[in-house]
Amino acid sequence: MAKVYYSNDADMSYLNGKTVAIIGYGSQGHAHAQNLRDSGVNVVVGLRKGKSWDKAVQDGFDVKTVAEATQASDIIQILLPDEIQPDTYKNEIEPHLTEGKALFFAHGFNIHFKQIVPPDNVDVVLIAPKGPGHLVRRVYEEGFGVPALIAVEQDASGQAFEIGMAYANGIGATKAGVLKTTFKEETETDLFGEQTVLCGGVSELVKAGFETLTEAGYQPEIAYFECLHELKLIVDLMYEGGLTGMRYSISDTAEYGDYVSGRRVIGEASRKAMKEVLKEIQDGTFARNWINEHKSGRPNFNKMAQADKESQLEQVGRELRSMMSWINDKQTVKN
Numbered sequence: 001m002a003k004v005y006y007s008n009d010a011d012m013s014y015l016n017g018k019t020v021a022i023i024g025y026g027s028q029g030h031a032h033a034q035n036l037r038d039s040g041v042n043v044v045v046g047l048r049k050g051k052s053w054d055k056a057v058q059d060g061f062d063v064k065t066v067a068e069a070t071q072a073s074d075i076i077q078i079l080l081p082d083e084i085q086p087d088t089y090k091n092e093i094e095p096h097l098t099e100g101k102a103l104f105f106a107h108g109f110n111i112h113f114k115q116i117v118p119p120d121n122v123d124v125v126l127i128a129p130k131g132p133g134h135l136v137r138r139v140y141e142e143g144f145g146v147p148a149l150i151a152v153e154q155d156a157s158g159q160a161f162e163i164g165m166a167y168a169n170g171i172g173a174t175k176a177g178v179l180k181t182t183f184k185e186e187t188e189t190d191l192f193g194e195q196t197v198l199c200g201g202v203s204e205l206v207k208a209g210f211e212t213l214t215e216a217g218y219q220p221e222i223a224y225f226e227c228l229h230e231l232k233l234i235v236d237l238m239y240e241g242g243l244t245g246m247r248y249s250i251s252d253t254a255e256y257g258d259y260v261s262g263r264r265v266i267g268e269a270s271r272k273a274m275k276e277v278l279k280e281i282q283d284g285t286f287a288r289n290w291i292n293e294h295k296s297g298r299p300n301f302n303k304m305a306q307a308d309k310e311s312q313l314e315q316v317g318r319e320l321r322s323m324m325s326w327i328n329d330k331q332t333v334k335n
């Protein structure tokens with residue numbers, strides 16, 4: 001079982017006299033910066049000129065270039081998109097990463113796959129909230145916290161874990177619980193989860209269900225409601241009460257169908273495919289492919305994204321969501 005740490009295990013004095021640079025002010029960046037500031041920590045934000053820069057200034061932060069923010073700080077939390085991090089690190093962070101500083105991440109990809117190799121004389125720590133940044137901020141404002149993972153890859157100071165726990169406390173995570181892991185475990189399980197279940201698995205399941213119904217002659221709008229729209233209702237029930245909670249709320253007819261048909265759809269073939277995906281994550285094949293895809297201008301990524309955007313499922317979805325006043329879909333085209 002994972003070891004879990006709470007507020008009593010954190011000592012904020014490890015951040016006394018220290019400045020934290022939050023590099024990036026997107027989903028995670030704005031939440032870490034604001035929560036730490038509200039917890040009394042001295043924060044600067046590192047960015048390039050643009051939308052996020054203006055927002056961070058508007059939110060009252062001392063905003064600097066990434067190089068200046070790194071220079072001015074003791075703890076540097078990199079909250080840039082993962083594929084951008086290696087170049088920004090090389091050009092703007094590494095030259096100012098002097099002995100005794102600490103490099104923080106919210107996802108282990110670049111350390112685990114050696115796209116960033118920090119010097120031996122700095123701490124390397126992971127604080128990964130298990131929720132999107134806007135939830136991390138909202139729950140903190142409500143007086144609670146979102147659970148997070150903590151991992152130490154390099155402990156140059158001898159205090160890397162304690163500094164990490166103080167940081168986790170500053171963003172509110174210790175109120176919920178902070179689970180100890182490693183960069184390897186966080187990276188591999190995060191990639192596995194998003195590819196096979198949360199993003200890749202669910203998207204393909206939805207597409208397959210929608211196409212099966214429409215090919216059988218059912219109306220696309222009805223297929224959309226049954227295979228995508230209602231997913232949220234079911235996921236919300238799972239989120240609140242696990243599989244048992246979800247099954248408590250659905251009809252017995254649905255529950256019986258769940259038991260007898262679910263495993264026919266996600267059967268041995270899917271489990272075998274999941275094992276293959278996991279192996280390619282573990283042996284670095286996926287990381288190598290993604291890094292090369294990004295470096296070569298993302299031709300396949302763009303092609304696949306475009307194909308799904310133009311699919312009947314997405315066209316019907318945009319139309320139907322425009323009828324739903326409570327949904328804020330920035331992509332919905334209203335007639």
Ligand SMILES: NC(=O)C1=CN([C@@H]2O[C@H](COP(=O)(O)OP(=O)(O)OC[C@H]3O[C@@H](n4cnc5c(N)ncnc54)[C@H](OP(=O)(O)O)[C@@H]3O)[C@@H](O)[C@H]2O)C=CC1
Binds near residue numbers: 046047082088132
């Ligand atoms: N999103 C999430 O829920 C979670 C994310 N993570 C991890 O957190 C990290 C950050 O992800 P996320 O918050 O989603 O990222 P976002 O895409 O939301 O934000 C990225 C930020 O980086 C800035 N940025 C992009 N390129 C540069 C650059 N070249 N120089 C300076 N600033 C730049 C962007 O500013 P601009 O406006 O200028 O583009 C923006 O402020 C990643 O490691 C991710 O894996 C971990 C857990 C959950």
Ligand SMILES: CC[C@](O)(C(C)=O)C(=O)O
Binds near residue numbers: 132190198199
């Ligand atoms: C599930 C997607 C995720 O892993 C996340 C928000 O945790 C990501 O990389 O965006």
Ligand SMILES: [Mg+2]
Binds near residue numbers: 190194
């Ligand atoms: Mg994740």
Ligand SMILES: [Mg+2]
Binds near residue numbers: 194
């Ligand atoms: Mg991820």
